[in-house]
Amino acid sequence: MSLADLSITEAAAGRRSGDHSFVDLFDAVLTRANHTEAQLHCYLVIDHRGARAAAETADGELSAGTDRGPLHGIPIAIKDNMNIDGLETTCASQILSGWVAPYDAHVITRLKEAGAVLVGKTNLDEFAMGSSTENSSYGATRNPWDTTRVPGGSSGGSAASVAVGSSFAALGSDTGGSIRQPGSLCGVVGLKPTYGTVSRRGLVAFSSSLDQIGPLARNVEDSRILLEAIWGHDPGDATSWNGDYPDISAPRVDLRGLRVGVIDQLSGDAFEEAVSDATRSVLDGLSDEGAEVGEVSLPGFDVALAAYYLVAPAEASANLARFDGVRYGLREDGATSEEMMRVTRATGFGPEVLRRILLGTFSLSAGYHDAFYGQAQRIRTHLTAEMNRAYEEYDVLVSPTSPTTAFELGARTADPLSMYFSDVATAPSNLSGHPAISVPVGLDEGGLPIGFQILAPAFGEERMFAVAAEVERLVGFDTRPVLAAELA
Amino acid sequence: MTWAPVVGIEVHVELRTLSKMFCGCAVSFGGAPNTNVCPTCLALPGALPVPNRTALDSIVAIGLALNCDINEHSIFHRKNYFYTDLPKNYQISQFDLPIATDGWLEVDTGEGPRRIRIERAHMEEDTGKSTHVGEGGRIHTAEKTLVDFNRAGTPLVEIVSRPDIHSAVEARAYAQELRALVVELGVSDARMEEGSIRFDANVSIRPHGDSELGTKVEIKNMNSFRSLERAVDHEIGRQIGAMEAGKPIVQETRHWDEAGGLTTSMRGKEGSSDYRYFPDPDLVPLRIDEEWIERIRGTLPELPSTRRQRYLGQGLDSHSAGVLASSDADLRSLHDDAVASGADPTASANWITGEITAWMRRTETEPGDLDLDGARLAEMVGMVADGDLSASAAKDVLDGVLSGEGGPREVAEARDLIQVSDRAAVSEIVGSVLADNPEAVARYRDGEHKVVGFLVGQVMRASGGKADPQLANELLRAQLSG
Numbered sequence: 024m025s026l027a028d029l030s031i032t033e034a035a036a037g038r039r040s041g042d043h044s045f046v047d048l049f050d051a052v053l054t055r056a057n058h059t060e061a062q063l064h065c066y067l068v069i070d071h072r073g074a075r076a077a078a079e080t081a082d083g084e085l086s087a088g089t090d091r092g093p094l095h096g097i098p099i100a101i102k103d104n105m106n107i108d109g110l111e112t113t114c115a116s117q118i119l120s121g122w123v124a125p126y127d128a129h130v131i132t133r134l135k136e137a138g139a140v141l142v143g144k145t146n147l148d149e150f151a152m153g154s155s156t157e158n159s160s161y162g163a164t165r166n167p168w169d170t171t172r173v174p175g176g177s178s179g180g181s182a183a184s185v186a187v188g189s190s191f192a193a194l195g196s197d198t199g200g201s202i203r204q205p206g207s208l209c210g211v212v213g214l215k216p217t218y219g220t221v222s223r224r225g226l227v228a229f230s231s232s233l234d235q236i237g238p239l240a241r242n243v244e245d246s247r248i249l250l251e252a253i254w255g256h257d258p259g260d261a262t263s264w265n266g267d268y269p270d271i272s273a274p275r276v277d278l279r280g281l282r283v284g285v286i287d288q289l290s291g292d293a294f295e296e297a298v299s300d301a302t303r304s305v306l307d308g309l310s311d312e313g314a315e316v317g318e319v320s321l322p323g324f325d326v327a328l329a330a331y332y333l334v335a336p337a338e339a340s341a342n343l344a345r346f347d348g349v350r351y352g353l354r355e356d357g358a359t360s361e362e363m364m365r366v367t368r369a370t371g372f373g374p375e376v377l378r379r380i381l382l383g384t385f386s387l388s389a390g391y392h393d394a395f396y397g398q399a400q401r402i403r404t405h406l407t408a409e410m411n412r413a414y415e416e417y418d419v420l421v422s423p424t425s426p427t428t429a430f431e432l433g434a435r436t437a438d439p440l441s442m443y444f445s446d447v448a449t450a451p452s453n454l455s456g457h458p459a460i461s462v463p464v465g466l467d468e469g470g471l472p473i474g475f476q477i478l479a480p481a482f483g484e485e486r487m488f489a490v491a492a493e494v495e496r497l498v499g500f501d502t503r504p505v506l507a508a509e510l511a
Numbered sequence: 512m513t514w515a516p517v518v519g520i521e522v523h524v525e526l527r528t529l530s531k532m533f534c535g536c537a538v539s540f541g542g543a544p545n546t547n548v549c550p551t552c553l554a555l556p557g558a559l560p561v562p563n564r565t566a567l568d569s570i571v572a573i574g575l576a577l578n579c580d581i582n583e584h585s586i587f588h589r590k591n592y593f594y595t596d597l598p599k600n601y602q603i604s605q606f607d608l609p610i611a612t613d614g615w616l617e618v619d620t621g622e623g624p625r626r627i628r629i630e631r632a633h634m635e636e637d638t639g640k641s642t643h644v645g646e647g648g649r650i651h652t653a654e655k656t657l658v659d660f661n662r663a664g665t666p667l668v669e670i671v672s673r674p675d676i677h678s679a680v681e682a683r684a685y686a687q688e689l690r691a692l693v694v695e696l697g698v699s700d701a702r703m704e705e706g707s708i709r710f711d712a713n714v715s716i717r718p719h720g721d722s723e724l725g726t727k728v729e730i731k732n733m734n735s736f737r738s739l740e741r742a743v744d745h746e747i748g749r750q751i752g753a754m755e756a757g758k759p760i761v762q763e764t765r766h767w768d769e770a771g772g773l774t775t776s777m778r779g780k781e782g783s784s785d786y787r788y789f790p791d792p793d794l795v796p797l798r799i800d801e802e803w804i805e806r807i808r809g810t811l812p813e814l815p816s817t818r819r820q821r822y823l824g825q826g827l828d829s830h831s832a833g834v835l836a837s838s839d840a841d842l843r844s845l846h847d848d849a850v851a852s853g854a855d856p857t858a859s860a861n862w863i864t865g866e867i868t869a870w871m872r873r874t875e876t877e878p879g880d881l882d883l884d885g886a887r888l889a890e891m892v893g894m895v896a897d898g899d900l901s902a903s904a905a906k907d908v909l910d911g912v913l914s915g916e917g918g919p920r921e922v923a924e925a926r927d928l929i930q931v932s933d934r935a936a937v938s939e940i941v942g943s944v945l946a947d948n949p950e951a952v953a954r955y956r957d958g959e960h961k962v963v964g965f966l967v968g969q970v971m972r973a974s975g976g977k978a979d980p981q982l983a984n985e986l987l988r989a990q991l992s993g
Binding site for chain 1: 550553554555556557558559560561562589591593595598599600601656658660785787789791792793794795
């Protein structure tokens with residue numbers, strides 16, 4: 024087994040017991056990347072020099088007696104829509120080509136303080152718009168379980184890198200499922216925390232009211248460690264929660280009597296049989312341990328995806344207006360400044376981004392505003408209330424994370440709606456702002472991972488982690504992707 | 512047909528806060544281009560806005576001073592349009608839930624006070640500045656456009672009046688009153704020439720007596736009160752001319768050309784604009800509770816309209832009360848101190864708005880540097896009232912006092928300007944003047960009464976200018992008739 028296959032906890036313990044250095048850990052993920060990048064394309068850039076220097080510093084500090092905690096010296100990958108001072112932020116878009124971030128995102132500051140080694144920037148769907156990482160203007164990322172298949176998206180680069188071991192864990196961003204869905208398709212743990220608990224400062228905005236940064240990791244404990252490092256109030260983000268945060272230092276739950284609500288709307292024909300079977304088997308396991316599993320009907324889930332695809336593009340149409348060629352990034356020529364902006368935007372954005380900007384602009388336009396954007400916001404309010412009512416009867420809600428396992432590259436690119444449907448189980452939590460986690464629970468007959476989603480009420484992370492850890496224990500999923508297994 | 516003009520005014524006030532509306536950059540003017548910027552006001556990827564609490568305090572103060580309701584809940588919206596000097600290509604502004612609504616401002620053009628209703632005051636951010644280089648300096652003909660973002664993100668309060676203004680003169684009075692108010696509140700420099708307060712006017716006309724509003728035209732680019740008045744006046748005339756010639760008024764924005772003295776049609780920012788307003792998801796709804804409002808109310812200074820009322824109550828005429836109420840704070844406290852020291856309010860106000868203001872202009876002295884306190888002004892006013900100083904001698908004394916020669920009595924004595932008001936002494940001089948001018952006495956007795964003026968002059972000369980001329984006049988007439 025390679026060092027690259029250790030969990031964060033194991034890697035941290037090994038360094039402290041003298042089994043290896045932090046530089047060794049970095050070398051291990053670098054070796055893994057060297058062996059897999061040509062096939063997978065997880066990274067847009069690896070910061071060889073900076074990361075090695077950080078690993079050396081981490082070793083030096085620890086030897087000198089400064090221990091920054093569980094992430095000290097651990098190689099972490101960052102989705103390339105978060106700013107790292109001095110590195111390019113591309114959002115996988117041509118429109119940002121050449122733009123070097125002059126400041127660290129809040130989460131990056133926090134990770135640096137925690138002593139983490141930032142390996143590099145991972146691939147994504149352009150501006151995080153997509154569910155397959157095929158919308159990257161720098162080429163798709165492939166799934167380490169089957170390189171003919173997508174890793175999911177938009178945080179596909181982060182998810183695939185964690186799965187294959189070219190990082191120990193990674194940060195992604197989740198606007199409609201962009202952490203949980205690729206987590207599910209790559210067989211890793213991905214979670215979206217309660218809206219407002221992780222600062223968005225330095226995350227390039229897609230849809231500000233839905234975007235949340237969260238971890239991708241190889242197990243529930245590692246994801247917990249990462250979340251604990253990055254969350255907390257940031258006065259630089261006006262939407263950052265400035266109240267009490269749940270104590271997630273040691274999540275614990277007794278499955279006996281735990282009330283588990285299975286979301287009725289997230290089942291049926293649209294869900295692959297293997298996915299439904301795996302979900303049922305987890306529920307059986309929970310029942311066997313004394314949990315009270317019941318079905319809950321949440322009609323809001325039937326319209327949530329439609330609402331999501333109105334709210335997110337609407338906000339995106341304004342958030343992406345700043346990419347105009349005036350101040351940074353790509354600039355195309357034009358006879359007037361207006362034409363320069365128009366040509367720059369038409370050239371610099373890919374087709375999916377243009378589609379969403381147009382959708383959003385349309386749904387905010389005079390005459391359509393109330394019927395589209397307005398109606399979507401009402402659905403959002405209604406859905407949140409519906410979910411909150413469900414939490415009066417259930418401690419957690421559960422569902423499959425994705426209706427399908429990883430699909431083949433190109434399978435859905437011609438049909439945006441089928442691609443959008445990938446988010447059906449995940450987008451509602453973004454609309455409500457509630458936390459949710461995807462835990463790998465099995466493989467389908469083709470050897471592709473299946474994710475199980477646990478949803479919790481706002482600030483219910485402690486319960487969410489505790490139940491996720493129980494599911495992880497019941498399932499005993501510790502399979503590695505073929506690529507990683509071959510290399511190990 | 513006679514036409515009734517209807518005017519509403521939109522005012523943009525740049526707040527003089529330490530930092531910008533949504534970032535930590537300083538609010539300052541005149542720096543090298545693009546030096547006073549940061550990720551937020553340049554709209555770099557990932558940058559977020561955080562509202563400036565002091566700016567919110569300022570708009571609450573403006574709202575209260577304008578007698579508005581301060582809404583407990585309000586929301587920042589995004590106003591979407593593309594323009595090179597708008598970094599995010601949307602402006603953070605307010606839409607249907609502004610901070611302050613439904614107030615009024617009292618103005619007086621000399622025909623008695625009138626209340627102009629205020630529709631709203633809302634918070635937003637300023638843009639950068641574009642300079643179009645090359646032909647004509649207009650955007651569509653420019654060779655290139657230079658953009659300076661130093662001003663981008665400066666807190667801006669927009670104050671919108673109801674269409675309650677009925678003339679160009681009233682438009683000017685409203686603008687002046689509003690400027691005086693924000694200056695008094697200390698929330699803005701409000702310098703029209705620097706653009707830190709900007710007035711746009713919405714002008715329409717309708718047949719006299721009609722209640723339905725006509726098509727409104729927005730006029731921009733007035734950079735003085737005078738040009739505001741001229742522009743509104745011109746636009747009213749233009750519209751009346753058009754209507755009488757049977758031409759329709761087109762809803763549009765027109766540009767005031769100061770040199771040409773006329774308005775010209777200006778292209779809109781995006782044709783007919785659809786700003787696609789929606790609540791800014793980077794910001795949370797604002798909650799301004801009673802405690803906040805009361806804290807600001809407690810810091811409000813006396814406002815010009817309140818002060819004018821107070822001066823009217825002291826017996827000042829409407830003009831003096833108005834001038835003094837909107838004059839410099841140092842001059843007002845000079846008046847208030849003088850009155851407190853016993854000066855007659857009208858006399859004090861006249862001296863301040865007349866001779867003292869003239870002296871400051873002549874010597875280029877700022878009100879704060881005046882070497883005069885209320886007690887001394889009161890003393891001088893008292894000396895005139897008591898007949899110890901003639902009005903003309905008092906001007907000399909004032910000059911001496913302001914030049915640092917000492918107190919009024921000290922100066923008057925040093926310059927030998929104390930008026931002789933002693934009846935016996937003046938009577939004696941009168942006697943000798945009459946004795947020396949038998950011819951004039953004869954003419955008076957023949958009915959040529961105006962000769963008394965000549966005799967008063969002789970008394971003044973004989974007294975070395977110190978006799979009280981009124982007393983001299985009275986005694987001359989008494990003795991001539993005796």
